[in-house]
Amino acid sequence: MGASRRVSIKDVARHAGVSWKTVSNVVNERPVVREETRDRVLRAIQELGYVPNHVGRDLRGGPTRTIALVVPALQNPYFARLAERMQVAARERGYTVSVEVSLGIAETERAHVRGLTARPVDAVIISPTALDPAELLVPGGPRVVLLGEMLPAAPEVSHVAIDNVASAADVVRLLVGHGRRRLLFLGAEGSLRSTGTDRLAGFRAATRFAGLDADPELTRTVRAWTREDGYHEMLAVLEAGIWVDAVVAGNDLLALGALAALQERGLAVPEQIAVVGWDDIPEAAWACPSLTSVAPDLDALIAAALDAALAASGPQAGAETVIEHQLIRRGSTPSGT
């Protein structure tokens, strides 16, 4: 396997009869090269099949044109789709997205936010689950963009998310409009101003406004936002004899698990119990019945996260971007107005 040495900038320079610096100027599109020279260099690049080695730049310091996307899991289809589309979108802009699975392990999240990784990145886009909010503020670390979670006291940290409080209110309005009075909320968490707590806050405010019972039994906490936990928690609620006529699940996986439990117990969805989730994962459209879900404008979310990640630190840093959402009505909620 005689590894034919990779073509370097020097080979190109020699082939084109210029210095490396000139090749570097051409590759980086700096407008200081004569047209004729530029063409000669580009032809040499073409002929030799030169691909710039980013490691040289990385070591030199300065921009790596790479962004880490840290997600808790790829097994959640929402994050899988986000990762795929963000990588493709970044590629179109000439950036690389390095997808990192944290499994919700604090130490992994911490290392990325602090920039203590084996290879440098320009910014970290993270959906944190285990990290204490205070730890997200790292002076001297890479630029950080938060997905979902919100940090009150972190002006340097950008934040991109839908309006979770408002979307929960939208969900409650839909259900109350269909006469539902006993709404179960699945998925609350302890942490400060997270996706889960915001959705719960909106749920609480809207149900109170609607004059529904604030029965504490109707708010259920799960460990993981998975189908399994949704299924088991729903079964537990049914077995405890708690009567509900709608389920508001913190994400689609929980909702799908709840749906399965309801079907197994022979409860009619949506006639007896309606179900709603968040994320609009592809599976939502294919479940039976199909699942009503809050869909974020994913293209906007990705664009905003990349913009925030790539913005030079300055006024844009620390921006709060609210992404539009849409409540997609499907078979798991009653049809009609």
Added chain:
Amino acid sequence: MGASRRVSIKDVARHAGVSWKTVSNVVNERPVVREETRDRVLRAIQELGYVPNHVGRDLRGGPTRTIALVVPALQNPYFARLAERMQVAARERGYTVSVEVSLGIAETERAHVRGLTARPVDAVIISPTALDPAELLVPGGPRVVLLGEMLPAAPEVSHVAIDNVASAADVVRLLVGHGRRRLLFLGAEGSLRSTGTDRLAGFRAATRFAGLDADPELTRTVRAWTREDGYHEMLAVLEAGIWVDAVVAGNDLLALGALAALQERGLAVPEQIAVVGWDDIPEAAWACPSLTSVAPDLDALIAAALDAALAASGPQAGAETVIEHQLIRRGSTPSGT
């Protein structure tokens, strides 16, 4: 944002009162350092919070301890799960897995297989979809491990997959055992010895052996292995008035799409039509009815792929590893023997 400079090997050396080389020796666990010196260096690393910068090594050449995993899409839950678990498994071995989405674009696959990427890797584990088999043989490129696809004439390229022909025969045996005679195959492709063609080959051999019709109408090609294509192709079959009593879909997404089409048309699954897929994605267990599927031993597959990727080129290179599979019987096929 006074970016406090990252701690380098020199800082550690100064702090411990040794030369860098000694720190390098400690970090790389070379057994040439006195115990006492080693302890002092380790303490310095601890105190300064030193994390080795891999970029230095990468530039130097030699092993990067990084493997690229190139998958067509993360939107397919099979690849999302594979990527997550392979990244975690590699991390445990001290390696990094860089997940790259190809979207089935030949140029992207080609760049990875040739090693013409911005940053070097030790090996590429790829599930190719667009690349011509001949192109997978790149002298002087990185080590290549193929998932699924098989290349007859490529002794240097390792291959890890279940026995697709045998698993298709298993599926046919199950269906024929329940008296099914009109088996539809969804998902054949043109390319040479791919996952799809092997499954089709096994299907053809087994149905012939069972003495079923070899009706050409019962083999249907789809463009993408998605729920959408499975759904539309199944509808087309039903609308053409082609009578079938079982569907063998090339993967679970196709099967789930077909399932949805059958439900929509009011056909009873599995009583009238049974459905089987491959991959055993999480969704298979949650569909209604739940989906019978061929499950690869994913841990074994990941371990074999990593072993092949990390093996020094030599006798192990070019190994064919056959991974065990299991036909998981669920609600979409009749129960009983």
Added chain:
DNA sequence: CTGAAAGCGCTTACAG
């Protein structure tokens, strides 16, 4: 507009 030098962090021979 182009050339020669220095240096990013690390490892690999080469001396002691």
Added chain:
DNA sequence: CTGAAAGCGCTTACAG
């Protein structure tokens, strides 16, 4: 066992 030198590919000041 430890130290000083060279170099991986690139970019950033600095001269011409």
